[in-house]
Amino acid sequence: MYESPFAKSIQDWQQQRINPTRAKWIAAISITASYLITVLCVENTYVLFAEGVGFLVLLAYLFSKPDQIQQVTFQQTPELHQPVT
Numbered sequence: 570m571y572e573s574p575f576a577k578s579i580q581d582w583q584q585q586r587i588n589p590t591r592a593k594w595i596a597a598i599s600i601t602a603s604y605l606i607t608v609l610c611v612e613n614t615y616v617l618f619a620e621g622v623g624f625l626v627l628l629a630y631l632f633s634k635p636d637q638i639q640q641v642t643f644q645q646t647p648e649l650h651q652p653v654t
Contacts, residue, residue: 590636597631600624 581587604624
């Protein structure tokens with residue numbers, strides 16, 4: 570698995586929960602296309618509503634994750650290290 574073209578993305582996700590911006594947009598376009606196909610093929614409004622809400626939740630989660638490593642800096646104090654905000 571770690572020799573595949575997706576190895577770096579998989580490792581970044583497993584270690585830091587990082588999802589690159591390009592991958593986010595590809596996922597968003599794919600989800601939108603999937604929903605449009607469902608709208609054309611399914612007549613049940615409850616299914617369309619549930620799927621739409623599920624996709625929106627998924628997209629919100631996806632775009633809430635960072636797209637690069639967050640650098641945390643620490644301020645030196647005599648007692649302990651405290652994060653600088």
